[in-house]
Amino acid sequence: MPETMSQAAQPLPHVTHQRAVFADGLMLDCGAVVAPLAVAWRGYGRLNADATNAILVCHALTGDQYVAETHPLTGKPGWWDNVVGPGKPIDTDRFYVVCVNVLGGCMGSSGPPEPMTDAEGRTLGRPWGTDFPSVTIRDMVRAQHRLMEHLRIARWLAVLGGSMGGMQVLEWAATYPEAVFAAAPIACASHHSAQNIAFHEVGRAAIHGDPEWRGGRYWEHGTVPAKGLSVARMVAHITYLSEQALSRKFGRRLRGAAALTFLEDVFEVESYLRHQGSTFIRRFDANSYLTITRAMDFFDLAAEHGGVLAEAFRGTTTRFFVASFSSDWLFPTAESRLLVRALNAAAANVSFVEIASDKGHDAFLLDEPDFHNALGGFLRGAAERLGV
Amino acid sequence: MPETMSQAAQPLPHVTHQRAVFADGLMLDCGAVVAPLAVAWRGYGRLNADATNAILVCHALTGDQYVAETHPLTGKPGWWDNVVGPGKPIDTDRFYVVCVNVLGGCMGSSGPPEPMTDAEGRTLGRPWGTDFPSVTIRDMVRAQHRLMEHLRIARWLAVLGGSMGGMQVLEWAATYPEAVFAAAPIACASHHSAQNIAFHEVGRAAIHGDPEWRGGRYWEHGTVPAKGLSVARMVAHITYLSEQALSRKFGRRLRGAAALTFLEDVFEVESYLRHQGSTFIRRFDANSYLTITRAMDFFDLAAEHGGVLAEAFRGTTTRFFVASFSSDWLFPTAESRLLVRALNAAAANVSFVEIASDKGHDAFLLDEPDFHNALGGFLRGAAERLGV
Structure with missing residues (x-):
């Protein structure tokens, strides 16, 4: 492995995140109670007087609440800096944008790296680690709902997000329909497929197989399962890109001399992937990744509604905007179409667009003008309807 | 990891393989000489008096020479037992079928687990390990050509194989055109794509990251990098299947209780993948996998011919049968079409079929009657042409 790997195989630095703490905690789908419940979040723009201009952005697996500002660990721009901001498609001159670190995450919300508490909420002097209970997408949404009440927002103008963020959008629309005026599930699906589960399992096997994981108690040893987490990131990263994107970026270009060699990083694509792995471990917690x-993997919205996806949206008045990307093979367009059919069966107000892009799943994060125009138009339409 | 993993984390048992040994060795593309050169092989059927009925079957990445008989390590049927045998599409009542363990492999041919030798061919008392030189597909084919001379076969009636086996077929047709009457490259491509390289690199990173790999010298410690090799197999295995095949086989079925849990193997697809990983390590060597x-990854037939694929086949008289499978996303049909276009540009005799199958890349190994009929027909046609 590159030298940077061992240098970085250290616990994440401590950062103080803005958060709301709810002493009574949250009961999860698995029956466990996390108390107190910490919800780390960031807001962009200004909430108007009647709190009608609030948009909730839900982040993806390895995203966080730092949507449109410098990231406190990496020093890089926010993950949706090209979409959220003054004059941008999600215009913070007009809207108040909220983003919450998901429950189970590692950026300040209750999750594996946070101090473990007992049933009475007393700190036990060590992180939760793998004792943090199993979390569902619905649990994540319930935690966000607690913050919503705390902020005295009665209804989101819109809830939107891509990938796992889109799963949260669907769960919001199904669980709190009255609290969601408009919903934009992007590059997602109503369930995680067998292939998606399989790729996740490879990543988990790599983490479990790293002796530095130490049964999940790596924090006792001042180390982290850097190599396992890096491999998990590498395989996931491939699924975020299309073959076309990889070919265009790297093709079969060799690094340096073209000599036949056992050396690592012979091809540029390998060097790129290893870089993705080694930077990821500096900002993410392995047990959060597992959680x-x-x-x-557990997400299956139809299963939560008697096996009929349309039942999740029965009687909804939320207006939906579903977007997929043509070269996304992790959440292919066919799965968005299934979702649209269910929304149609529930007589929902839904528009759907498949964006032509060869950038794969990651397209929802990248410069895709057609997508940005469509999303911006959807939000403006919703705002006008509400007179915001 | 499952308990079976640690039980199996032992060196591969010793097996005596049938092989030819060439004292003068083989010079490889990288400039190194492997001497002596050991070529482990198996033959099925009977070579006729004028040696015109010989078919060479080339195996894939994790295959070996045990095509149509019980495997000496796993006790399972040969990997193409459904295709090769008396009365089968590759009919051993009529043809003499030869299969060679590839150079760099771990089933008796020269490769990382075999005893290392010095420039004079003297055994150095330890395995090659990662000191085994870099090997190309062309090197593998050259080693097979040595065996061909040894067997006094002047021309193969046909050379065929799928996946990496198909790469060898293409290399045979390009390097020894006069020795190949008919060629069937199946489910393959003329080069390894950036995405394919990326998936391989994940597997290599998992092996390199396993401390039991020990810089490639695990044989000194009586252990093997079982967890890393298992993760490598898991990710590769996903690429061999289609999403449809995974969904049909496993869908989102849970194992046992459906409780939300951190336990491993919650979904059947996970259990299946882990099983694939843990059985693989009992029959394959990690350094061979790296080699x-x-x-x-290095395979790029056009690059070997001035960047023009058609040049690889200029003036060929070999008759080609190219086959792809509609749901194969590792070697998609588009790559077979590129190959067919190059063969057309070289005015080669070529037929092409895309088999409708939802089984993914692995379809070439499975029961696909349309494929078996087409392959069998191609071979019979070639045999009739030669009067065999």
Whole structure:
């Protein structure tokens, strides 16, 4: 492995995140109670007087609440800096944008790296680690709902997000329909497929197989399962890109001399992937990765509604905007179409667009003008309807 | 990891393989000489008096020479037992079928687990390990050509194989055109794509990251990098299947209780993948896996011919049968079409079929009657042409 790997195989630095703490905690789908419940979040723009201009952005597996500002660990721009901001498609001159670190995450919300508490909420002097209970997408949404009440927002103008963020959008629309005026599930599906579960399981096997994982108690040893987490990131990263995107970016270009060699990083694509792995471990917690991937795997909205997806949206008045990307093979367009058919069966107000892009799943994060125009138009239409 | 993993984390048992040994060795593309050169092989059927009925079957990345008989390590049927045998599509009542363990493999041919030798061919008392030189697909084919001379076969009636086996077929047709009457490259491509390289690199990173790999010298410690090799197999295995095949086989079925849990193997697809990983380590060597995946990554037939694929086949008289499978996303039909276009540009005799199958890349190994009929017909046609 590159030298940077061992240098980085250290616990994440401590960062103080803005958060709301709810002493009474949250009961999860698995029956466990997390108390107190910490919800780390960020807001962009200004909430108007009647609190009608609030948009909730839900982040993906490895995203966080730092949507449109410098990231406190990486020093890089926010993950949706090209979409959220003054004059941008999600215009913070007009809207108040909220983003919450998901339950089970590692950026300040209750999750594996946070101090463990007992049933009475007393700190036990060590992190939760793998004792953090199993979390579902619905649990994540319930935690966000607690913050919503705390912020005295009665209804989101819109809830939107891509990938796992889109799963949260669907769960919001199904669980709190009255609280969601408009919903934009992007590059997602109503359930995680067998292939998606399989790729996640490879990542988990890599983490479990790293002796530095130490049965999940790596924090006792001042180390982290850097190599396992890096491999998990590498395989996931491939699924975020299309073959076309990889070919265009790297093709079969060799690094340096073209000599036949056993050396690592012979091809540029390998060097790129290893870089993705080694930077990821500096900002993400391995036990959070296990927790959140499992939450995605469990997601099956139809199963929560008697096996009929349309039942999740029965009687909804939420207006939906569903978007997929043509080269996304992790959440292919066919799965968005299934979702649209269910919304149609529930007589929902839904528009659907498949964006032509060769950038794969990651397209929802990248410069895709057609997508940005469509999303911006959807939000403006919703705002005008509400007179915001 | 399952308990079976640690039980199996032992060196591969010793098996005596049938092989030919060439004292003068083989010079490889990288400039190194492997001497002596050991070529482990198996034959099925009977070579006729004028040696015109010989068919060479080339195996894939994790295959071996045990095509149509019980495997000496796993006790399972040969990997193409459904295709090769008396009365089967590759009919051993009529043809003499030869299969060679590839150079760099771990079933008796020269490769990382075999005893290392010095420039004079003297055994150095330890395995090659990662000191085994880098191997190319062309090197593998050259080693097979040595065996061909040894067997006094002047021309193969046909050379055929799927996946990496198909790469060898193409290399045979390009390097020894006069020795190949008919060629069937199946479910393959003329080069390894950036995405394919990326998936291989994940597997290599998992092996390199396993401390039991010990810089490639695990044989000194009586252990093997079982967890890393298992993860490598898991991710590769996903690429061999289609999403449809995974969904049909497993869908989102849970194992046992459906409780939300951190336990491993919650979904059947996970259990299946882990099983694939843990059985693989009992029959394959990690350093061979590194060597052979690298050989596939290096494969770029056009690059060997001035960047023009058609040049590889200029003036060929070989008759080609190219087959792809509609749901194969590792070697998609588009790559077979590129190959067919190059063969057309070289005015080659070529037929092409895309088999409708939802089984993914692995379809070439499975029961696909349309494929078996087409392959059998191609071979019979070639045999009739030669009067065999």
